[in-house]
Amino acid sequence: MAEPAYRRMQSEERRALLLERAQELFGEYGYDALSMSQIAREAKISKALLYHYFPSKSRLFEAALAAGAAELRERTKLDPALPPAAQVAATLDAFLGWVQERPGAYAKMLESAGAREVRATMAQVRAETAGQILAGLGPDGERPATRAAIFGWLAFLDAAILDWIEHGDMTREELHGMLLGSFAGALMASGAGAALTAAAGGAPG
Amino acid sequence: MAEPAYRRMQSEERRALLLERAQELFGEYGYDALSMSQIAREAKISKALLYHYFPSKSRLFEAALAAGAAELRERTKLDPALPPAAQVAATLDAFLGWVQERPGAYAKMLESAGAREVRATMAQVRAETAGQILAGLGPDGERPATRAAIFGWLAFLDAAILDWIEHGDMTREELHGMLLGSFAGALMASGAGAALTAAAGGAPG
DNA sequence: TAAGCTTGTCGACCAGCGGTCAAGAAGTTG
DNA sequence: CAACTTCTTGACCGCTGGTCGACAAGCTTA
Numbered sequence A, B: 001m002a003e004p005a006y007r008r009m010q011s012e013e014r015r016a017l018l019l020e021r022a023q024e025l026f027g028e029y030g031y032d033a034l035s036m037s038q039i040a041r042e043a044k045i046s047k048a049l050l051y052h053y054f055p056s057k058s059r060l061f062e063a064a065l066a067a068g069a070a071e072l073r074e075r076t077k078l079d080p081a082l083p084p085a086a087q088v089a090a091t092l093d094a095f096l097g098w099v100q101e102r103p104g105a106y107a108k109m110l111e112s113a114g115a116r117e118v119r120a121t122m123a124q125v126r127a128e129t130a131g132q133i134l135a136g137l138g139p140d141g142e143r144p145a146t147r148a149a150i151f152g153w154l155a156f157l158d159a160a161i162l163d164w165i166e167h168g169d170m171t172r173e174e175l176h177g178m179l180l181g182s183f184a185g186a187l188m189a190s191g192a193g194a195a196l197t198a199a200a201g202g203a204p205g
Numbered sequence C: 001t002a003a004g005c006t007t008g009t010c011g012a013c014c015a016g017c018g019g020t021c022a023a024g025a026a027g028t029t030g
Numbered sequence D: 001c002a003a004c005t006t007c008t009t010g011a012c013c014g015c016t017g018g019t020c021g022a023c024a025a026g027c028t029t030a
Helices: A011-029 A036-042 A047-053 A057-075 A084-101 A103-112 A116-135 A138-142 A144-167 A172-189 B011-029 B036-042 B047-053 B057-075 B084-101 B103-112 B116-136 B138-142 B144-167 B172-189
Strands: none
Touching (some): A011 A036, A011 A103, A057 A103, A084 A103, A084 A144, A103 A144, A138 A144, A144 B172, A172 B144, A172 B172, B011 B047, B011 B057, B011 B103, B036 B057, B057 B116, B084 B144, B084 B172, B116 B144, B138 B144, B144 B172
C-alpha cells in the first residue's frame, strides 16, 4: 500500500543530477541570490542531502563552474604553432561565440565572481588564464607592467562583454575587433610591443 | 551613585562618529566580511542604534563611500579647458596618488563592489564616470564600441591597480604610462582615434 | 517470505546574519 | 521634583549556511 516516501538513487546519478540543476540555477540567479534551501527545493530533495553530496555552497558553485569551464575549454582549444597574437585572436573569437550562446548565464557568473566565498577561486582562474597568455609572450611576459596589462585586459574583456550583453547594439565582429585592438594597445603600452610581430587583427573604423 | 548606563550624544555628533568609524572598518574588512553587529560593537553601541542612524547596511556603506568619493573628487578637480586626453592624464595621476595613500582600503572597496546589495550603486558610480569621459570625447562618445571601450578601460584600471597594490613592483609613473597608453589603445581600437589629437602621454619604452 | 544490512535520505537543530520594535533611561525643561 | 523629549537598548523575527542523529529504501541473503 504505502508508497515509498522518497525514491532512492545511486550516488553518482544523484550527484550528477544535482550538479546539472545547480549549474542551471546559478546561471539564472547568480551565487548570492540563490540559497542552498532553494536549490534543494528545486531539486525536490532536502537541504541535508544537498550537503551530503557537496560539502558547502562554495564547493558546489566551484563544481558547477568547473563543469562549465570544461565545456568552454573544449571550444577554445588553440593551436600552439600559431603566433601569440593569432592564438589570442582565435581563442577570443571562440570565447565570444560561447558567451553569445548563454549571455545571461555568463553575466550572472561574472556577478557571482564578486561574492566573498568564491572570490579566491575566481581570482585563481584569472591568474591561470593570465599566466597562459603571459607564457605565450616570451620574455616580455615577465615584466611587471606587462603582467598588470594582461590582468587589466582580462577585466576589460569581461566589462566590455557585459556592456555588449546589456546593450546588444554591437555585432560580435565589432566587439572582437575592439577587444583585439585593445589587447594590442595594452601590450604596446606595457612595453611589450615586440611580442606583437604578427597581425593582431585590425581595429575597425 | 549609579553612573549612567550609557552616554547620550547629539544626533549629528553620533551620526558623524558612526560614519567615520564605518568608513575605517569597511576599508579594513570590506563589505561582506563586516557585519552590522561588529560595527556596533566596535563603536560601543547597540546594533539597534546603528540602525536608528542608518536604515540598512547598504545605505551605511553608500554613505561611507560617498564620503570617500567627496574626498577623492576634491583631489581630482580637472581643468575643462584642457584637451580630453590631457584631462584624463591629469585626473588619472591625481587618482593614482589618492590610491597610493590608502592602498588597502581601495582594494577592499573594489572587493566590496561585488557584494550583492551594493552592486547597483557601484555600477551607477561607474556609469557616471564613464559618462563624463564619453562626454569629453565629443561625437565619438556616442558610438557603442567606444562606450564599451570606456567601460572596459575602467575595469582595466581597477584590475591593474589591484595588481600594482598586490605586487608593488612598479613605480606609479610606470603604471600611469601603461594605463594612459592602454586608454589610447582602447580608444583607437573602438574607432575613436580622432578624439586623441593631443598627446595622451607616452608609453614607456 | 522475511530478516539483515548498507547507505541514501530527512527533520530538527545551531549560530550568525540583516533588520524591527516597544520599552527604558539620560538629560533638559517647567 | 515631576514632566517630557528622544537617544538608546534588549529581545525578537525570518532567513542563511551548515550539522547531526535517526529513519527507511531496497539490495542481499536465507
